[in-house]
Amino acid sequence: MTAIDPRMRLQALAIEYATRAEAIERDLSRTHAQSFSEQATERQNDMVLQGLLVDARASVKEVQQAIERLDAGTYGECEKCGEPISAARLEALPSTPFCINCAD
Known part of the structure; x- marks a missing residue:
């Protein structure tokens, strides 16, 4: 099994989350129906x-911070205890700043 380049993975996630946020913003900017009952549902x-949208924007920020850690050479180090974050955890949560022990 080949390792995935963390920068490429993070950049792909950044694009995915930004695209999601843009789509939600478009949905929120649409006009509402004239019917009161339909407006309530809308x-x-x-x-x-x-x-x-709040979640998507937070995800974009988390990924940007992970890219900054990658640029600084600290990606994969727990921000709390300084220990390495396991490869399995980074595979599951590429933007995580904490090891499993500190995340609890």
Whole structure:
């Protein structure tokens, strides 16, 4: 099994999350129906979309910070204890700044 280049993986994630955020922003900017009952449903949907947008923006920021750690040569080191983050954890959560022990 070949290792995936962390920079390429992080850049792909950054694009994915940014694209997701843009799509949500487009959905939120649409006009609402004239019917009050339809507007109520649309407003509820907007609340869900706003939550998803917050998550997507936070994910973009986390990935950007991981790329900064990569540039600084500290990617894969736990920000809390300084120990290496396991390869399996980085594979599952490429932007994580913490080892499994410190994440708990």
